[in-house]
Amino acid sequence: MTPQGRALRIAMVAAEAFPFAKAGGLGDVVGALPKALERQGARVMVLIPDYGFIDRRDHHIQPYAPAPVIRAPLGGHTVQTEIHAAWLPHSRVQVFLLRGGGYFDRDGIYDDPATRKGYPDEMQRFIFFMRGALQLLSELRAPLDVLHCHDAQTGLVPALLRRQYWEDPTLSGVRTLFTIHNAAYQGIYPRDALRWAGIDDGFFYPGSPFEYWGKVNFMKVGIEYADMISTVSPTYAAEIQSDPEYGAGLEGVLRRRAGDLFGIVNGADYEVWNPETDPLIPANYSQDDLSGKAICRRELLQRLGLPAAEGPVIGVVSRLVAQKGLDLIEQAVSQIAELGVLVLLGEGDLNYQQFFKQIALKYPQRVATRIGFDNSLAHSIEAGCDMFLMPSKYEPCGLNQLYSLRYGTIPIVRATGGLADTVADYDPVSNTGTGFRFYAYNPGEMMYAIRRAVELYRDRPRWQAMMRRAMSQNWSWDASARAYMQLYARICESR
Numbered sequence: 001m002t003p004q005g006r007a008l009r010i011a012m013v014a015a016e017a018f019p020f021a022k023a024g025g026l027g028d029v030v031g032a033l034p035k036a037l038e039r040q041g042a043r044v045m046v047l048i049p050d051y052g053f054i055d056r057r058d059h060h061i062q063p064y065a066p067a068p069v070i071r072a073p074l075g076g077h078t079v080q081t082e083i084h085a086a087w088l089p090h091s092r093v094q095v096f097l098l099r100g101g102g103y104f105d106r107d108g109i110y111d112d113p114a115t116r117k118g119y120p121d122e123m124q125r126f127i128f129f130m131r132g133a134l135q136l137l138s139e140l141r142a143p144l145d146v147l148h149c150h151d152a153q154t155g156l157v158p159a160l161l162r163r164q165y166w167e168d169p170t171l172s173g174v175r176t177l178f179t180i181h182n183a184a185y186q187g188i189y190p191r192d193a194l195r196w197a198g199i200d201d202g203f204f205y206p207g208s209p210f211e212y213w214g215k216v217n218f219m220k221v222g223i224e225y226a227d228m229i230s231t232v233s234p235t236y237a238a239e240i241q242s243d244p245e246y247g248a249g250l251e252g253v254l255r256r257r258a259g260d261l262f263g264i265v266n267g268a269d270y271e272v273w274n275p276e277t278d279p280l281i282p283a284n285y286s287q288d289d290l291s292g293k294a295i296c297r298r299e300l301l302q303r304l305g306l307p308a309a310e311g312p313v314i315g316v317v318s319r320l321v322a323q324k325g326l327d328l329i330e331q332a333v334s335q336i337a338e339l340g341v342l343v344l345l346g347e348g349d350l351n352y353q354q355f356f357k358q359i360a361l362k363y364p365q366r367v368a369t370r371i372g373f374d375n376s377l378a379h380s381i382e383a384g385c386d387m388f389l390m391p392s393k394y395e396p397c398g399l400n401q402l403y404s405l406r407y408g409t410i411p412i413v414r415a416t417g418g419l420a421d422t423v424a425d426y427d428p429v430s431n432t433g434t435g436f437r438f439y440a441y442n443p444g445e446m447m448y449a450i451r452r453a454v455e456l457y458r459d460r461p462r463w464q465a466m467m468r469r470a471m472s473q474n475w476s477w478d479a480s481a482r483a484y485m486q487l488y489a490r491i492c493e494s495r
């Protein structure tokens, strides 16, 4: 509620929203948080790019009749922009999809699947999206309280709002929240970005929000201009201010805004990730009846061509990038294969893809690798594995450990960022904890955590008690949505 006692009106701008477009956790968040906010009484809409791969029929996407076409300013011209609309499933959250100039009629969100690299016109693509989104919001004339911008692809929005729309009848008083989902992806481009965005080049000077080592850094602009900033876990909020390993050069900027920076842990969408109802897994199960999990395990091994396993089945579902701690797995893979079966699904860096494909050939009975993005297999891995490994170098929040907890698939994590905030270490004395944690970033520490897990796995009653403890945790979006509601209210009060 606003101080005036009416429903808060929020618009989210992001490059991803599940189920329309998802490359990682950002998509999950923008697909789920608006629904949870709606349950708290907010009115929410979402704006995303209209990528060429989005299935129009599956998602019931229609031209937005009241404003099917707008013109988005870009680089001194305007671009004809088609507006489509749909609904987030099971909600009254309207999703607006923007396309034009040929910027989004493609198969990839960030990377071109053909080259595995960002599109060469990445900068223009997202500037176009930001300008189009603001133009649409202005033309919709729907009153708004907070414009919630997510990650670098929307980093210029708070600045554009203040510099371009300060007299706009709809947008002039709107407040902004900028959420950092991953501080390592900052959107750093040549100075020319300002011309494309329609921001006066005079704002580009050392020390300005628009200047970053001779370039323009979209994330920096978002941090500097937003009314408030959030990131996706309290531990990560502290890490990005204190350590260049985490803040990736933005520590100083973030520290300056420490009073306006908040950490709110993500939730899991239990409408999508719930072993009791999940239609993508071979058998449903619950804390009270775990029998379905054994079926999921058997079928997963079969699906991947692995024999029935004695030891634990350990899952990994991940973007294959250095952040995710894959070099630790690389260094320890033979030890892991001795203790259990490793099942890995991911795509990303070619070196990792190559390595994990080779290792599956070397240990055909103990390691299975699937390269690609496969949502249904991701669900089957969550359900069919005994343990889930996330040895991340850093992890802003992480969602797979939350899904793992719900699926009784015990997470083994490096205690960083959101992993530290959501997984409690097993304590054999009090018989408490929901997973296994390690701290120092090296394969020996990771293996020690895996060995502790395997030891407990052999003690069936204790292991099953741990599974039930994990499954009974509540990481639904509701608590996080309440925290966002408080933050929005605070932003409005600071008007």
Ligand code: ADP
Pocket (backbone or CB within 6 Å): 023, 024, 025, 026, 028, 317, 318, 319, 345, 346, 347, 372, 373, 374, 375, 378, 397, 398, 399, 400, 401
């Ligand atoms: P990040 O956003 O850094 O990739 P998160 O743990 O926050 O990491 O979110 C990752 C999300 O993407 C999860 O929902 C996970 O299941 C999904 N995911 C990652 N890689 C794949 C893949 N190859 N196939 C299917 N889903 C994937």
